[in-house]
Amino acid sequence: MTKQAGVTLAERKRQLVSDELSGAALRLLARKGFDAVTIDEIVAAAGVSKRTFFRYFASKEDVVIQFLAGMGAAMRAELAGRPADEPPSVALRHTIRLSIDACADHADQALRVVQLILGTPSLLARFLERQAQWRDELAAEMADRLELDPRADLYPQLAAGMALAAFGTVLQQWSDSDGAEDPADLTDRAFEIIAPALDAVA
Template sequence: MTTGEPTPGLRERTRRAVHREIAEAGMALFLDQGFEETTVDQIAEAAGISRRSFFRYFATKEDVVLGDMIERGHRIGAALAARPSGEEPWAAVRAALMALREEASGGPEEELRIGRMLHGTPSLRARSLEKHLAWQEVLVPELARRLREAHGLDGVSADHRAAAIIATALTCIDVATDTWLRVDGAVPLEDLWDEAVAAVRA
């Protein structure tokens, strides 16, 4: 059985493999010696490529960490679209976000180290928030469609409510992550998100 999606050609598979190798080399250096202390030249050397080749795959050093954020947003959107049509909006959004979280690789300690790097580096924090705005552009239309179909809302009302829910959900991710880092992961991130959402919905 096929998915209907074209199989990437050899050139594209090679490009993806090199992209992944550079990202892995960069992340290893970032976690070992710090994001700001790591240079593009060091990443290129660790990946066995030239500085010029690095910039064929990544526009900035920040993109080594956050380069797939837009793709993640589309995966969340696909997960949201796949949720049952009558599911309550907040439940559907939560399930879509958790589907992405289940993709996370590495153990709890590595997740904490990456989280501390993201939230402790101003340039990474800014880029992360910027790309969350791009997530809204993907998620709001899908949630608005669900609200129109399930509740018979007009376009303006559905868009307004969907935008409010998605913006709040993403803000709750940031708040939950801050707390999760502060308690060194002692409380599961998803529980902290649930608590944050419950607080704003109370």
């Protein structure tokens, strides 16, 4: 019992330090731009050592990409939990809306992070790498839902790719509007366009 409490306390402390570092970094990066901020500035703002920074993150890019870290798993879990008889377009729209709504819940910070990612080539490359991983995970889930062979059938990868293309388009539009557009509304509009193709398999 004591050991478990100690592990829990250690994990909570680690999360607090990680959150403090992330918050300090994102505030600086959003204000000054990615290339203008040094790790020394980040650790000074967070009140920790550079050694502590590198215990949590390998680079400045990792600080920003952590913002996206849980999205893939959360989207796959959401898709897995959707009703089995739901049309693919509806299931995938709810799946993408999960991440969009998470951004909207922290709109100011999320918008700045999205703008930072889309406007910084190295971060955009990392984001696209993440999306490729998410596509494979969502495709595997779609194949299970529809009892398709993911190696022989084109549909699962295409469906996941279309859903994530909608996700990326919504983020770009939201970023370009500087937050004036409603990302949830943009998501619904995007899925109205791609729904006929997504549901053709049914």
